Amino acid sequence: MKTFQKIISTIVPLPIENVDTDQIIPARFLKATTREGFGKNLFRDWRYEHDDENKPKKDFVLNNPLFKGEILAAEKNFGCGSSREHAAWALADYGFRVVVSSFFADIFRNNALNNFILPVTVSESFLGQVFDEVQRNPKTEIEVDLPKQTIKILSTGASEQFEINLYKKECLINGYDDIDYLLNLKDKIEEYEGTR
């Protein structure tokens, strides 16, 4: 069972705004009928020249051996566009467990949470500090503590509180998913249908 408590990890910085789900996983890779294997096509067209896995684009962060980790940091409006949950599956399959941004698109945020990826919304200034710090030292580590709802840059000690709704917090910590919650309410759903 997947759960989420606290992680400490280095960061992969992607200082780009409006990262849409077509960039995270282009539509031509949505043809699989399982949830696995999307990671190899994560950011496919930013990652490779002419769609060729033998030609990695050197300036793209996933191809830079200096930057590794379970935390992706990106600029505002991360995950805008299509509702494809494949975007969350691709991030998870690649190994990301947290995305830090100053602003997430709604559907993506839900999809991420449903896949035990934690979207952490921080202030623009804190995000700026994250990018600065990781540029200065790619080994910079960040601690994300879900029970305490805090994010901390370990080298500087700078930290911030983040918001998450109580329900989803419980789901992540305990490994529950929405469908269990809904299936337990079946009687209420049938009762509701009877009143219409």
Next chain:
Amino acid sequence: MILEENNMSKTLLDKIWDGHVVYSKPGYPDVLYIDAHFIHEVTSPQAFDGLRERNIPVFRIKQTHATADHNVPTLNQHLPIREELSRRQVEMLTKNCKDFGIELYGLGHPFNGIVHIIGPELGITLPGMTIVCGDSHTSTHGAFGTIAFGIGTSQVEQVLATQCTLQYKPKRMKIEINGKLRKGVVSKDIILYIISQISSSGATGYFVEYAGESIRNLSMEARMTICNMSIEMGARGGLIAPDETTFNYIKGREFAPKGNDWDEALAYWKTLYSDKDAVFDKVLQFDAADIEPMITYGTNPGMGMGITKRIPSLSEVEGHDRKSFRKALDYMALEDGISLLGKPIDYVFIGSCTNSRIEDLRMVASFVKGKKKADNVQVWIVPGSKQVEKQAREEGIQAIFEAAGFQLRGPGCSACLGMNEDKIPAGKYCVSTSNRNFEGRQGPNARTFLTSPLTAAAAAITGKITDVREYL
């Protein structure tokens, strides 16, 4: 007393939402009942697998409607799909529908088409409903006064299993447009204009109600185009209060209520409006007279402008946004500060859930009648459904397109998303009536200009970006 009355005032969103809450608990999301669930081949297979793993059936088969649209070729639809993975995904949908007892309007079915075209066209989409689909453009259905929004596959599974989804109520935004639209300006221009004003994230967290005289005067097809693109400014969805235009559109459609059921439904639908004193979290107002035919120049739908305007100069862009502005123009191979008028293009795509309804095709046909396309462009016209295709043939629209050198293809999502055979080649410019100009959206390295069908038609004839008003 007055206070009490004010407290009872509700927005349209609240009226529909509150009527669909099965259960709520403080701190927890509402359990929202879903009246109609549309599914397609891309975002459903993993959801059906989930049901199999839990060994549970689809809870309400009759409220689940299936079509194949994203992967389908738009030529030779009678032949097996050539691309293996696409074919497998469509076959998987067929199998899942058969195993779980869901009716499927698959390839070749007279009701087949893009999910957001067929729902309204068949009279499945009705005012006051809650509608979801694993597709962000589900907001289209909001044109009928419904709460309609896109969901991910985990939520598709939840709705299949329980006919409910867990949702926090979004904030309410009202966007009012008043005044008369100018010549050559259509509903696509209205929504591209709004997005250009508030940005591609300007409505994130909100559900938008579109109101005002300019909206009231629009046909249902035109209203659907507006609601369709609500997601492009980040909104969960968009909706428009139903009125006589709505009721006239629905009456007589395949699955619309008939006889006594119609009368009862109509009486309910007439209660669906935001009360006069209803409070919105945000209200924006625009003047229709300020809108000219629009075009996007960048790589998100917020990067749009009036067709006679210049792309902003780098110096006019705020410091913080400069990086993404420059990245977008690099991708588009455009310079800052220039006008796009006269820019040669390679493809014109008229289609997608935004603009592939019969009214869109009629608009294009009336403009191109007696004209021929420019030699340098390929023009693809992709109807939204089998029914639209049939109607286009019967009304003589197909003949007009053929005479103009346009290709009328079979229905599907086509070149909107670069998933099926219809892709725009790398480096080529496409004037497109679809909804997203993201990098690679229409194919790796394809470059997209979003416009209305009318502006796209003008580009098809001249072979370059054109102010359609010069030809009206």
